[in-house]
Amino acid sequence: MSTDTSTASSNLLTLNVALGERSYPIVIGPGLIGDGERLAASLAGRQVMVVTNDSVAEHYLERLTSSLPDSLEVRTLILPDGEVHKTFASVERIWDALLEAGFNRRSSLVALGGGVIGDMVGFAAACYQRGIDFIQVPTTLLSQVDSSVGGKTGVNHPLGKNMIGAFWQPRAVLIDTDALTTLPSRELSSGLAEVIKYGLIHDQCFLEWLEREMSGLRELNTELLARAIERSCAIKAEIVAADETEQGVRALLNLGHTFGHAIEAYMGYGRWLHGEAVAVGMVMAADLSQRLGWIDAAAVERTRRIIAAAGLPVEAPAEMSVDDFLARMKLDKKNLDSRLRLVLIRSIGAACVHDEAPLEMLKSCIAEFPRR
Amino acid sequence: MSTDTSTASSNLLTLNVALGERSYPIVIGPGLIGDGERLAASLAGRQVMVVTNDSVAEHYLERLTSSLPDSLEVRTLILPDGEVHKTFASVERIWDALLEAGFNRRSSLVALGGGVIGDMVGFAAACYQRGIDFIQVPTTLLSQVDSSVGGKTGVNHPLGKNMIGAFWQPRAVLIDTDALTTLPSRELSSGLAEVIKYGLIHDQCFLEWLEREMSGLRELNTELLARAIERSCAIKAEIVAADETEQGVRALLNLGHTFGHAIEAYMGYGRWLHGEAVAVGMVMAADLSQRLGWIDAAAVERTRRIIAAAGLPVEAPAEMSVDDFLARMKLDKKNLDSRLRLVLIRSIGAACVHDEAPLEMLKSCIAEFPRR
Numbered sequence: 001m002s003t004d005t006s007t008a009s010s011n012l013l014t015l016n017v018a019l020g021e022r023s024y025p026i027v028i029g030p031g032l033i034g035d036g037e038r039l040a041a042s043l044a045g046r047q048v049m050v051v052t053n054d055s056v057a058e059h060y061l062e063r064l065t066s067s068l069p070d071s072l073e074v075r076t077l078i079l080p081d082g083e084v085h086k087t088f089a090s091v092e093r094i095w096d097a098l099l100e101a102g103f104n105r106r107s108s109l110v111a112l113g114g115g116v117i118g119d120m121v122g123f124a125a126a127c128y129q130r131g132i133d134f135i136q137v138p139t140t141l142l143s144q145v146d147s148s149v150g151g152k153t154g155v156n157h158p159l160g161k162n163m164i165g166a167f168w169q170p171r172a173v174l175i176d177t178d179a180l181t182t183l184p185s186r187e188l189s190s191g192l193a194e195v196i197k198y199g200l201i202h203d204q205c206f207l208e209w210l211e212r213e214m215s216g217l218r219e220l221n222t223e224l225l226a227r228a229i230e231r232s233c234a235i236k237a238e239i240v241a242a243d244e245t246e247q248g249v250r251a252l253l254n255l256g257h258t259f260g261h262a263i264e265a266y267m268g269y270g271r272w273l274h275g276e277a278v279a280v281g282m283v284m285a286a287d288l289s290q291r292l293g294w295i296d297a298a299a300v301e302r303t304r305r306i307i308a309a310a311g312l313p314v315e316a317p318a319e320m321s322v323d324d325f326l327a328r329m330k331l332d333k334k335n336l337d338s339r340l341r342l343v344l345i346r347s348i349g350a351a352c353v354h355d356e357a358p359l360e361m362l363k364s365c366i367a368e369f370p371r372r
Numbered sequence: 373m374s375t376d377t378s379t380a381s382s383n384l385l386t387l388n389v390a391l392g393e394r395s396y397p398i399v400i401g402p403g404l405i406g407d408g409e410r411l412a413a414s415l416a417g418r419q420v421m422v423v424t425n426d427s428v429a430e431h432y433l434e435r436l437t438s439s440l441p442d443s444l445e446v447r448t449l450i451l452p453d454g455e456v457h458k459t460f461a462s463v464e465r466i467w468d469a470l471l472e473a474g475f476n477r478r479s480s481l482v483a484l485g486g487g488v489i490g491d492m493v494g495f496a497a498a499c500y501q502r503g504i505d506f507i508q509v510p511t512t513l514l515s516q517v518d519s520s521v522g523g524k525t526g527v528n529h530p531l532g533k534n535m536i537g538a539f540w541q542p543r544a545v546l547i548d549t550d551a552l553t554t555l556p557s558r559e560l561s562s563g564l565a566e567v568i569k570y571g572l573i574h575d576q577c578f579l580e581w582l583e584r585e586m587s588g589l590r591e592l593n594t595e596l597l598a599r600a601i602e603r604s605c606a607i608k609a610e611i612v613a614a615d616e617t618e619q620g621v622r623a624l625l626n627l628g629h630t631f632g633h634a635i636e637a638y639m640g641y642g643r644w645l646h647g648e649a650v651a652v653g654m655v656m657a658a659d660l661s662q663r664l665g666w667i668d669a670a671a672v673e674r675t676r677r678i679i680a681a682a683g684l685p686v687e688a689p690a691e692m693s694v695d696d697f698l699a700r701m702k703l704d705k706k707n708l709d710s711r712l713r714l715v716l717i718r719s720i721g722a723a724c725v726h727d728e729a730p731l732e733m734l735k736s737c738i739a740e741f742p743r744r
Contacts, residue, residue: 092460099531102702127499130526130537131617154502159471165502166538245503330474 141191
């Protein structure tokens with residue numbers, strides 16, 4: 001596992017997302033939520049609004065706000081927790097609060113929470129007065145390794161997940177590994193799905209490391225977690241720097257997501273965690289890759305085993321028919337002019353985008369996939 | 373009046389907005405609404421949705437859609453007319469329609485209408501699946517010379533005009549001068565306010581030309597109108613190319629807008645036309661510039677006279693007190709960290725951004741300004 005893109009400074013690891021004038025640092029380590037001086041150093045103006053949800057607020061909001069310098073004008077906004085609240089109504093509450101506070105174009109938002117908070121706060125920042133700064137302080141493993149990095153922001157629509165949003169990069173990502181100590185184990189597993197994804201699409205050595213260290217990761221060994229987060233973010237940063245707005249290679253980050261989004265949409269957002277749906281989706285993508293003759297049964301089984309070892313589901317919902325999947329896969333943003341494009345596995349550690357899997361093969365893959 | 377940035381082809385004038393990979397053409401002339409082949413040439417995919425309002429639809433929707441090539445999948449959406457409908461609810465209707473039609477990331481929106489339609493459709497494009505293409509087909513003079521060029525998109529919020537939005541550039545702007553034949557004269561005057569603005573901030577010769585030709589412009593001489601539109605767009609394109617996201621010089625385009633927005637917000641969006649409010653705002657800015665000793669009484673009178681000659685108001689609403697103005701001017705996006713920044717007139721043909729006008733001077737300016 002390479003760490004040569006990072007620098008250490010007192011327990012902290014720092015990566016850079018290279019996007020020209022929109023470049024920003026990712027800082028990883030313990031104690032960052034209480035490091036208000038570091039956060040303040042990323043602010044352009046003196047008005048800052050910290051947005052979080054009720055669950056995260058209980059543990060971390062006071063720790064963050066009390067550490068901020070007195071020179072700042074600090075407001076807080078607490079939204080209800082959960083993917084079902086990843087809606088326009090929530091984003092409008094942020095805009096209302098900013099306007100009521102009289103916050104101007106140089107004000108900043110801070111997203112303190114998981115992916116739902118990060119995506120919504122990022123989108124609120126992208127569109128408030130045509131764009132203000134924001135800082136990601138992700139508190140779940142899923143958001144630390146995935147959604148907080150790369151600038152994808154947005155909300156769900158009844159007809160599709162993340163259908164409304166913007167590309168808007170944060171000014172900094174501060175990943176406090178201490179936050180994982182209060183994370184429910186189901187949420188931890190959901191984050192591990194994305195960690196495993198990076199191994200599958202880009203780094204076979206990292207996947208092998210994950211296979212060895214999975215039990216330590218699930219037991220919250222913070223040093224192992226920091227290394228897993230660092231490697232995941234480094235891979236994501238490399239891919240985002242190469243293709244910020246997903247014209248090409250960035251699509252590889254969606255391994256398992258087309259199947260996964262169909263599961264989330266059918267089951268109703270929030271009942272399956274995002275990582276759980278993506279986990280099953282990755283096994284389905286491996287299955288389809290085998291049907292195309294790219295990988296063998298052992299590679300599919302290896303994919304299934306590491307996902308199961310992370311405490312994640314490897315079977316699709318019993319109630320979903322082939323048509324239930326297909327209807328929801330067609331609307332996925334990755335499908336250009338109605339051709340169904342899927343991220344598949346070329347070999348363990350290398351993914352590709354493919355749009356020529358025969359429809360009958362896809363149907364068989366879904367129909368014959370294990371259910372629970 | 374310089375025309376060296378434009379090229380003529382048949383009766384059409386073409387300008388370029390130079391923004392690197394986001395550059396786009398502005399085409400000006402008669403018959404463009406019915407030139408579907410030209411519009412289609414700017415589309416990336418084959419799915420296109422034309423969004424307009426009920427008033428414009430009556431005159432131009434069929435003309436536009438019937439001219440589009442059969443190879444396209446064309447949908448239409450008709451929204452209610454008026455600034456009061458420049459809301460999130462309207463933008464959500466566009467997103468709903470796109471999702472119900474199954475439109476993907478390569479689909480395009482066409483904004484057929486005035487500034488309200490253009491701003492909303494641009495914003496809908498900016499945020500649909502994190503950004504799709506759109507084309508501006510402005511049908512009012514105001515939108516032809518101002519809002520259709522430059523990529524400012526957005527909607528109003530009860531607490532402020534254009535408070536929610538994005539910078540999102542169109543792929544092309546097609547300005548059909550024939551559309552002005554159905555424009556009410558009050559709307560024509562509103563557009564002339566922005567035309568006059570370009571002369572005041574950037575081009576004394578253009579202002580002199582406007583002083584000579586104002587009656588012909590108001591009588592809808594199409595050749596004069598095309599020249600006025602071309603020069604206005606050329607000035608705007610030059611300023612936008614230098615400062616796309618309004619970090620500096622682009623703010624000059626807001627001459628009269630801080631006062632004007634206060635009038636619009638107080639009176640309720642839509643009761644005063646945008647250009648009418650800006651017109652009074654420009655006279656107020658000239659008045660304040662004189663109080664600062666930058667221009668003489670003759671320059672203020674010259675400003676007042678050309679605005680009156682365009683059929684625009686030169687007096688503020690009688691019901692607005694000094695505090696009514698100040699309360700609504702503070703929320704303007706141009707005010708950084710609560711300092712009141714105003715665009716003022718250095719000399720006729722040259723504007724500047726100024727944030728040190730004494731508050732007492734500003735209050736006197738507002739208090740003593742003519743009311744009606």
